Amino acid sequence: MKNIDLLRLGEKLLISKNIPNPILDAEIILSNALNTSRENLLINLENKINNYKKTKFLEKINSRMQKVPIAYLINKKEFWSTEFYVDQRVLIPRPDTELIVENALKFIPNNLCRNILDIGSGSGCILISILKERKNCKGTCLDISKDALNVAKFNAKMQHVENRIKFINTNIDNFFSYKYDLIVTNPPYLNKLNISNLEEDVKCYEPRIALDGGLDGFSEINKIIKKCSSLMKKNGKLIIEVDEFQINKTIKLLENFGFYPNFVSKDLSGKNRNIISSKI
Numbered sequence: 001m002k003n004i005d006l007l008r009l010g011e012k013l014l015i016s017k018n019i020p021n022p023i024l025d026a027e028i029i030l031s032n033a034l035n036t037s038r039e040n041l042l043i044n045l046e047n048k049i050n051n052y053k054k055t056k057f058l059e060k061i062n063s064r065m066q067k068v069p070i071a072y073l074i075n076k077k078e079f080w081s082t083e084f085y086v087d088q089r090v091l092i093p094r095p096d097t098e099l100i101v102e103n104a105l106k107f108i109p110n111n112l113c114r115n116i117l118d119i120g121s122g123s124g125c126i127l128i129s130i131l132k133e134r135k136n137c138k139g140t141c142l143d144i145s146k147d148a149l150n151v152a153k154f155n156a157k158m159q160h161v162e163n164r165i166k167f168i169n170t171n172i173d174n175f176f177s178y179k180y181d182l183i184v185t186n187p188p189y190l191n192k193l194n195i196s197n198l199e200e201d202v203k204c205y206e207p208r209i210a211l212d213g214g215l216d217g218f219s220e221i222n223k224i225i226k227k228c229s230s231l232m233k234k235n236g237k238l239i240i241e242v243d244e245f246q247i248n249k250t251i252k253l254l255e256n257f258g259f260y261p262n263f264v265s266k267d268l269s270g271k272n273r274n275i276i277s278s279k280i
């Protein structure tokens with residue numbers, strides 16, 4: 001069978017299950033099965049495919065028909081121009097979260113040493129991206145999920161920053177440490193209604209603990225802000241990602257726990273997404 005025929009078959013199967021972007025998904029899955037780039041696949045559509053690779057492709061098409069996210073099928077997701085390993089143990093890094101990296105870098109002069117804490121580090125995408133840009137900084141990935149922390153460790157190794165990161169598996173409630181210069185966090189912040197409205201891809205396959213912010217979406221935001229007030233150096237910066245509808249309440253919480261909100265910044269679709277504040 002030729003690549004082109006298999007590709008068309010994959011597309012047809014995905015269309016039959018109403019999967020959005022069936023052409024792109026089939027191309028990504030086939031290039032992954034062939035262990036080549038999408039570009040290379042598209043200029044070699046007439047090549048024949050062997051049975052082993054064909055089976056691998058059809059297995060993944062079948063998983064995609066069950067709505068398994070494409071990033072879990074190919075075990076990678078690009079974030080801040082780097083490919084991170086992902087599987088169902090971690091949230092798939094979102095492009096909007098790159099805003100935290102962008103904001104963090106504004107506060108770290110190029111050759112200075114800063115100690116950074118990433119609360120709810122998941123795949124490690126935020127802290128690893130910052131450390132790759134700032135060679136004299138070090139940090140801690142903290143996550144309640146041991147599985148997620150193992151993925152972060154693997155990513156840190158792949159990106160050659162593992163010597164500058166400590167990995168701590170704990171609930172933020174139980175974390176006591178010295179003071180940090182910068183804390184970054186993308187906590188679980190969806191409320192019960194948001195969770196019930198999620199696309200099946202997210203609801204059924206991404207870790208619930210990475211998404212669920214309790215009844216009103218604030219249970220982890222509350223904990224984190226309260227805890228950060230003792231984990232942060234004076235004048236240290238806290239950068240937190242929240243939903244646009246949580247901005248005002250989060251700012252009030254920050255003020256109540258001794259932070260001065262410096263500014264709010266918008267994500268790629270123009271929604272308020274990050275709050276940057278200083279410890280008074």
Ligand SMILES: C[S@@+](CC[C@H](N)C(=O)[O-])C[C@H]1O[C@@H](n2cnc3c(N)ncnc32)[C@H](O)[C@@H]1O
Nearest residue numbers: 093120121122143144145171172186187188210
């Ligand atoms: C929204 S995900 C963010 C993952 C990653 N930082 C990112 O931006 O892609 C939230 C992470 O917080 C972790 N988490 C949830 N509750 C926690 C808690 N109480 N203490 C520490 N980590 C927690 C979850 O395991 C998950 O990895």
